Amino acid sequence: MMSPPPPVAPTAHIELRDGVVFLRWSTGAVILERHALEAMQNINRLCNGREHPLLLESPEVQWVDLRAMSVFAGPWPLTRVAILGTSPLDHIFMSYYQARHTLPCPTRMFGSMHEALTWLKTPEET
Incomplete structure (x- = not known):
């Protein structure tokens, strides 16, 4: 079994801006x-009982623990x-995350900030 790399203490920068929650992990985080x-x-504290879309940036993350992935698949606002x-x-x-978890809300991957924000701000069809 593969072991995780030596930990790099992650920093999570979280903010609510223009109705979107931004979560950015530090570069090289474990x-x-x-x-x-x-x-x-x-994020729960920031959202204060209201639901918002989330833009997640995790530049060059080195490792995501399986239990952390389970937390990410849990209920969030x-x-x-x-x-x-x-x-x-x-x-x-x-791919691994989507295959192993039932996602609590629509989740997509994007290669550009503009595309991601456009999708997040597009009203859902009912």
């Missing part, structure tokens, strides 16, 4: 369950999730 739980708590990623590893993480 995201463990406790980091995912902390991000979830901060989100309407949609756009994941901004361009590396092959980003696509591998996303």
